[in-house]
Amino acid sequence: MSDAFVQLSDLTLSYGKSVAVPNLDLSIREGELIALLGPSGCGKTTTMRAIAGLLSPTGGTITIDGRDVTRVPANKRGIGLVFQSYALFPHLTAFENVAFGLRLQKLPEAEIKQRTEEGLATVGLTGFEKRKPAEMSGGQQQRVALARSLVMRPKVLLLDEPLSNLDARLRLEMRTELQRVQKETGITMVFVTHDQAEALALADRIVLMKDGKIEQLGTPADLYARPETAFAAEFMGFENIFKVEGEEIVTTSGRLPLEARPESPILAWRPDAVTVGSGPHEGRVAACSFAGAHREYVIDSALGPIKADAAITLPEVPLGEAIRFDLPLATARGLAA
Template identity: 50%
Template sequence: MSNVSLRHLVKRYGKVSVVRDVSLEIAEGEFVSLLGPSGCGKTTILRMVAGLIEPSDGTITVGGRDITRLPPNKRNVGLVFQSYALFPHMTVFENVAFGLRRKGENGPALQARVEEALALVRLAGYGERYPRQLSGGQQQRVAMARAIAPRPSVLLFDEPLSNLDAKLRDEMQIELKRLQRDLKITTLFVTHDQAEALSLSDRVCVMNDGIIQQFASPEEIYHRPATAFVAGFIGKPNRLSAMVKGGAVELAGGLVLHPTSLAAKDGEAVEVFIRQEAVTLSRTAGTEGEAVPGTIALRSFSGAQVQYVVRLGASSEIVVEVPSSGEASNLSQGDTLFVNIRPQDIITLPGGQAA
């Protein structure tokens, strides 16, 4: 039996549906991310699970218990906000103890639970400090300790790392993954950051316009997107229009590619997705896959990577990303070369799907 079950969940505000018939089954101990652009409905779903928003239709169960209409304090879920939401006038210890006190915990039992939670987030000995005396990452870990101290059935994260700088965000991703692994607690994580979702999650639920586009493992989401929206949202894709001809796809200008997988029939329009990082550049044609002649139209250096805009034929262009220390890092505008693309890296989906 699933630990968390969302069945036909709907949320309407007047005539506008922000969540439309969403059903998810999340296994016990699983880490699932809700991923999508702003306004896709992911935070609304999280807040319905937390009890902060009431569904218009549908049911929410945790461990087989229907919690759809229960108040937040009766759901046994832990929630970590984007803004930390710590009490500035309370010490770290009192912030973590807050939820436990409301449940009637006190004395040595409360002391032990708070110390255990702080140790889990690597803040043992910080109990007497105040939030203003902590870094952003430490404050976020206090918020995590407060959420796990009552030992919830489900842990909910509402974009908890978005306020941190890039280096600290990377460090906190590791902390989050370690904490979830150690606790083996079912986790629902909301983010608009695809790298965050892919690196943390057992499965990712990609959403758009209140609808689930795909719910699968990070590997499947990345390599086998189910819709044009997923293919365009994940990674750094080049998106090209093409027509199927003789088991291949023909791009504008007559360039022909031969993808490994092609479900469309001859004469059908398709959209072709080629990720920037899946392409290599060389002076000579590669021995594996497609080798398409190209010309460098633009070069952009960004530290670890160099991005090129490469013109293919008369009317197609793609963006290619290569390591700045690699052989192809010193090409210049106007240089001619070969764009090498493996057939398995050419993703095709039926034309006309909204993205």
């Protein structure tokens, strides 16, 4: 724990009598970009609010940079916040929006100017100083919001779904931008999202949460390749997850034999790990969609629907026709029960 910059220890967070996050332990290293990932209601925002000091824990402690801040008020924690709604002042220019917090601190005018210009440059908005929010795109407004937090030089920057108001293209752009800013400034960031691709693309480590608890914690590569539970696997795009009994896969619709008895009680395949066009099993094409480099099939099988990606070079099998497939043990991910 010695290298923890932000340390949550046995943290319990409640609303009245209902516990949203029970006994959470989490260590965040300095300069790390951590993504909190999980479905709606799993406690991501609640955890962020506690780190920020906007919600008092009912148990446990929070330390930041070696200091116990559990009872320290929000404005004394050195935390910056960026939310989904950028909440810029509409009547102020980009410059004045970014300078706002610095002015409250009554810093000398020259320093305010220098830090504000630096902040705008960091987010790629040099030249936009005089624009008002209404004269900027959503992505540019979100950058102003980011700059506004950065100029305060927070120890930790908390971002709660900051990209979810942006359209797909801007989201991608801001994702890269955020990563660059983080590496350049070295600020420790906690980033909340329920978008698995966003977490994979951005984070140094991902904290996957379920019902207020950590389901799995690891690098993006770890979580992507080695989810440990069915929940984690489902979140990471394993669309075919089945129970095993002996040498057979079993669902409520039926059974399918495997080539050997697997070690794990649950097996999961990504669509691209399913063999299509050959194999010991037969199903029918229930759906087929073109996805550029491959076709995405839904195969009606003894197990129910199976999602399978086939190389575009394989001839397309029409709807309703028979199609061969395999769920090879070699490409399966074994999961705990």
